[in-house]
Amino acid sequence: MNGFGAFFSKEIVQTLRSFRLLIVVGIFILLGLMNAPMAKFTPQILELAGVGELTGAMGLAEPTALDAWMQFFGNVAQMGILAILLICGAALSGEKSKGTLVLPLTKGLGRAGVILAKYLVATLLWALGMLVAALVSWALTLAIFPGENFPNLVFSIAMLWLFGQFLLSLIPLSSVLFKGSMSGLIIPGAILFILLILTSFPDLFFWNPALLATGGANILMEAKEPLDYLVAGIVSLVTIVGAPLVAILVFRKTSL
Amino acid sequence: MGLLTIDSVSKSFGKLEVLNNLSFAVEEGSVFGFIGRNGSGKTTTMKIIVGLLKADQGDVYINGTKVIFGQTPTNHLIGYLPDVPEFYGFMNAYEYLRFCGKITGMNTTEIDHKSTDLLTLVGLQDSAQRRIKGYSRGMKQRLGIAQALMHNPLLLICDEPTSALDPQGRSEILAILSQVRQRTTVLFSTHILADVERICDTVGVLHNGKLALGGNLEAIKSTHRRDTILFWLDEVDVRLLGLVAQDLQTLPFIERISVAGTVFSADVKSVREDGQKLLAALAARQLTILGYQVQEPSLENLYLDVIS
Numbered sequence: 001m002n003g004f005g006a007f008f009s010k011e012i013v014q015t016l017r018s019f020r021l022l023i024v025v026g027i028f029i030l031l032g033l034m035n036a037p038m039a040k041f042t043p044q045i046l047e048l049a050g051v052g053e054l055t056g057a058m059g060l061a062e063p064t065a066l067d068a069w070m071q072f073f074g075n076v077a078q079m080g081i082l083a084i085l086l087i088c089g090a091a092l093s094g095e096k097s098k099g100t101l102v103l104p105l106t107k108g109l110g111r112a113g114v115i116l117a118k119y120l121v122a123t124l125l126w127a128l129g130m131l132v133a134a135l136v137s138w139a140l141t142l143a144i145f146p147g148e149n150f151p152n153l154v155f156s157i158a159m160l161w162l163f164g165q166f167l168l169s170l171i172p173l174s175s176v177l178f179k180g181s182m183s184g185l186i187i188p189g190a191i192l193f194i195l196l197i198l199t200s201f202p203d204l205f206f207w208n209p210a211l212l213a214t215g216g217a218n219i220l221m222e223a224k225e226p227l228d229y230l231v232a233g234i235v236s237l238v239t240i241v242g243a244p245l246v247a248i249l250v251f252r253k254t255s256l
Numbered sequence: 257m258g259l260l261t262i263d264s265v266s267k268s269f270g271k272l273e274v275l276n277n278l279s280f281a282v283e284e285g286s287v288f289g290f291i292g293r294n295g296s297g298k299t300t301t302m303k304i305i306v307g308l309l310k311a312d313q314g315d316v317y318i319n320g321t322k323v324i325f326g327q328t329p330t331n332h333l334i335g336y337l338p339d340v341p342e343f344y345g346f347m348n349a350y351e352y353l354r355f356c357g358k359i360t361g362m363n364t365t366e367i368d369h370k371s372t373d374l375l376t377l378v379g380l381q382d383s384a385q386r387r388i389k390g391y392s393r394g395m396k397q398r399l400g401i402a403q404a405l406m407h408n409p410l411l412l413i414c415d416e417p418t419s420a421l422d423p424q425g426r427s428e429i430l431a432i433l434s435q436v437r438q439r440t441t442v443l444f445s446t447h448i449l450a451d452v453e454r455i456c457d458t459v460g461v462l463h464n465g466k467l468a469l470g471g472n473l474e475a476i477k478s479t480h481r482r483d484t485i486l487f488w489l490d491e492v493d494v495r496l497l498g499l500v501a502q503d504l505q506t507l508p509f510i511e512r513i514s515v516a517g518t519v520f521s522a523d524v525k526s527v528r529e530d531g532q533k534l535l536a537a538l539a540a541r542q543l544t545i546l547g548y549q550v551q552e553p554s555l556e557n558l559y560l561d562v563i564s
Contacts, residue, residue, distance in 0.1 A: 003361075006355055006358035006359045009358075010347075013351075099338070099342040102308065102336075102338055102341075103338075103342070103343070104356070106331050107356055107360055108329070108359060109359045111326065252326040252327070255303075256308045
């Protein structure tokens with residue numbers, strides 16, 4: 001892993017100067033801000049839109065903190081994961097196709113160092129994004145719906161984080177296997193597509209990591225137990241560690 | 257064994273055979289001009305040397321150590337400048353050199369000292385704080401040489417460093433490379449023969465995947481020197497030249513004679529022995545000789561001979 005430190009420092013400076021850090025923080029603050037107000041005002045919005053009349057005498061249930069967290073899981077699982085994939089997806093494939101790795105590699109930089117530095121930065125960005133979104137959402141939910149607590153909230157959020165990390169771990173492999181500046185998104189995109197289809201059969205494909213994305217909401221609603229997601233969690237963890245290692249082995253045999 | 261030894265290297269891309277059992281060596285302290293037309297395999301050879309491409313067969317040794325594809329220990333001995341070097345545009349030149357220095361394990365004091373020295377050598381000291389994304393092609397090429405020399409490599413490999421530059425940029429790069437030869441051995445690929453004649457002492461011509469011609473440039477020129485003598489004659493004698501040529505053709509030491517305007521050229525068996533005789537023969541025929549020159553073989557002629 002020659003030159004890992006130098007390459008990691010370069011990645012950090014690049015993340016700052018290309019405004020990637022700012023963009024991640026900005027997007028995830030927004031994703032955190034939307035949830036509680038959306039939950040609070042959805043009944044009024046629906047009423048204004050005339051939906052209230054359709055529901056007739058039943059009316060709409062009074063919104064709760066649970067609705068705010070449902071919004072959180074919906075928003076972050078979709079827009080948050082999409083954003084982090086787009087922001088981190090071209091980090092390695094872009095450099096590969098542009099040729100900027102040639103000089104450092106011919107200086108003696110190890111290929112493992114390249115993969116690990118980029119993976120570490122993506123991991124940090126995703127963790128930071130999740131933390132920012134969760135903290136903002138938590139603060140606003142507490143302000144708008146005071147007094148409601150969920151014992152499994154942190155665990156539920158961690159499940160969503162794990163699924164995002166699972167997808168990020170596929171980027172290095174995708175980047176080294178395929179050519180093109182956005183090739184890092186091919187495998188994560190394809191896997192995400194397939195796994196989302198498989199979520200329609202949760203009992204049959206109980207190992208599906210994509211179940212983790214919606215699992216947090218199920219646990220908060222107490223429709224599922226944390227242990228129901230054990231196998232999906234293990235599959236994700238193995239991929240998170242294994243896929244980048246495979247990417248290193250492949251990258252060492254890749255002509256540049 | 258030279259500083260760089262290429263031993264029976266072959267490489268194909270699909271059905272296209274680019275290198276076919278290529279062997280040559282670059283001796284320490286030389287400036288080796290690696291010549292070949294576009295697509296002849298110069299870049300492929302260089303990429304194999306720096307471990308970016310895998311040879312189908314054969315080995316490459318740097319200072320006696322075998323190059324292993326995908327691994328980079330021998331790269332500590334090499335400074336490499338690709339044909340179009342790509343940098344991180346968000347860095348400035350000084351930051352980029354510091355990044356390179358750190359990768360090669362230099363300490364901060366060494367990095368500071370060396371960066372200042374190299375940026376001065378390549379003439380970028382005044383632009384060192386500007387972001388690289390605003391650099392011209394020539395500036396990037398100069399920064400490319402600086403980064404390649406950052407870790408005091410034994411061998412500097414430059415892939416067509418002058419091809420994409422304007423005449424001024426070309427001249428500047430050649431001047432820098434001439435200076436660099438005092439610090440390190442240089443392997444320099446090009447298809448611009450004038451550049452090779454200007455700075456190289458050793459050449460290799462790559463043709464059909466093999467080294468078609470190689471060795472010390474002066475030695476090659478002297479081996480391939482044709483014994484041709486050129487005479488510049490007075491214009492008044494031009495109309496006589498045809499007759500004189502026919503007449504001289506009968507002399508035993510003359511192999512071939514040609515006339516172009518006022519220039520009269522003759523291939524003889526030996527310049528040393530026959531030059532005087534020819535001079536006397538022309539003088540005896542009342543021709544005024546304004547100039548006499550033994551023709552030097554140009555690299556261009558040699559190159560065209562070899563590849564034709």
